[in-house]
Amino acid sequence: MTRHFLTIADTGDRDLETIYRLAVAPVDDTLLAGQGVALVFERPSLRTRASSSTAVHELGGFATFFSDEEIGLGHRESVDDVGRTLSEMYSLVGARVREHRTLERWREVVGDRLGVINLLSDLAHPTQAIADLLTLADEFAEGSVAGLAGRTVAYVGDATNVTRSVAVALRRAGVHVRVGAPAGYQLSSGGGEDPSDPNLGGSLELVDNPVDAVRGADAVYTDAWVSMGLEAETDQRRRDLGPFAVTAEVMSHAATHAVVMHCLPAHRGDEITDEVLDSAASRVWRQVYHRRSAMVGVLRWMKGEK
Ligand code: CP
Numbered sequence: 180m181t182r183h184f185l186t187i188a189d190t191g192d193r194d195l196e197t198i199y200r201l202a203v204a205p206v207d208d209t210l211l212a213g214q215g216v217a218l219v220f221e222r223p224s225l226r227t228r229a230s231s232s233t234a235v236h237e238l239g240g241f242a243t244f245f246s247d248e249e250i251g252l253g254h255r256e257s258v259d260d261v262g263r264t265l266s267e268m269y270s271l272v273g274a275r276v277r278e279h280r281t282l283e284r285w286r287e288v289v290g291d292r293l294g295v296i297n298l299l300s301d302l303a304h305p306t307q308a309i310a311d312l313l314t315l316a317d318e319f320a321e322g323s324v325a326g327l328a329g330r331t332v333a334y335v336g337d338a339t340n341v342t343r344s345v346a347v348a349l350r351r352a353g354v355h356v357r358v359g360a361p362a363g364y365q366l367s368s369g370g371g372e373d374p375s376d377p378n379l380g381g382s383l384e385l386v387d388n389p390v391d392a393v394r395g396a397d398a399v400y401t402d403a404w405v406s407m408g409l410e411a412e413t414d415q416r417r418r419d420l421g422p423f424a425v426t427a428e429v430m431s432h433a434a435t436h437a438v439v440m441h442c443l444p445a446h447r448g449d450e451i452t453d454e455v456l457d458s459a460a461s462r463v464w465r466q467v468y469h470r471r472s473a474m475v476g477v478l479r480w481m482k483g484e485k
């Protein structure tokens with residue numbers, strides 16, 4: 180059976196546990212020897228492309244990068260035909276797509292012979308969430324994701340694709356999640372990566388100001404105000420989200436031991452100040468470090484390692 184990794188919500192509890200464990204277990208195998216992984220990016224990337232390429236190499240495989248311009252998904256060629264072509268030459272595709280539906284199409288059309296990994300869609304960023312849970316586990320639970328149960332993590336700003344995947348992963352680990360966002364930028368329920376699902380565990384509280392979100396929290400997370408593809412809304416978003424910047428004043432309401440997280444790229448001076456991003460509480464470079472761990476874990480799980 181070919182495995183796929185499209186959302187955290189789609190991934191079973193046992194599978195998530197396996198991914199977390201394999202992410203940090205010493206790499207003593209070449210599970211991908213002789214196998215290719217197609218990396219398709221419809222949008223820019225630094226961390227995701229770097230971590231995917233290095234993890235594939237580390238497991239003995241080879242990665243081929245395809246840019247949006249080369250492939251022209253849906254205009255030079257249909258989404259289905261791109262999937263069919265890749266499935267003839269690669270065993271896995273990791274893709275950053277404008278529309279989550281592209282990943283679902285590939286899973287439907289060639290999913291029996293091409294494993295599909297979501298490297299960020301409009302809906303979700305599940306490999307980021309794996310890295311973030313590993314980062315928090317290092318910080319608060321000696322590396323045990325299960326040991327995070329009962330902690331509180333606040334998210335402040337625009338509730339994005341990253342927010343959805345991180346919130347689902349946190350709740351699955353029994354964490355209390357508070358999201359502080361203005362009207363129009365708050366999490367909506369439903370969809371394929373739904374942090375409001377009552378069956379997730381932990382809890383989810385939505386509030387409309389940053390101080391209520393971060394009060395007493397163990398970690399404070401933020402992401403860009405202008406996600407890729409929304410550049411035309413930049414001025415409006417800056418105005419609406421301005422009061423939700425993660426500043427030293429906002430951080431002063433979190434627990435004294437609170438850490439700061441950001442998936443990066445950061446827009447210093449918008450969603451987060453230099454002072455906070457570069458503070459001793461910042462764990463953003465540990466998150467970057469774990470992007471590679473997360474990809475190793477996902478790839479090993481995709482190839483059936485137990
Ligand atoms: N966090 C993240 O996905 O970074 P990139 O967009 O640089 O890949």
Ligand code: NVA
Pocket residue numbers: 299339340341402403405406407442443444
């Ligand atoms: N929410 C951001 C995340 C970037 C890693 C975006 O979609 O652009």
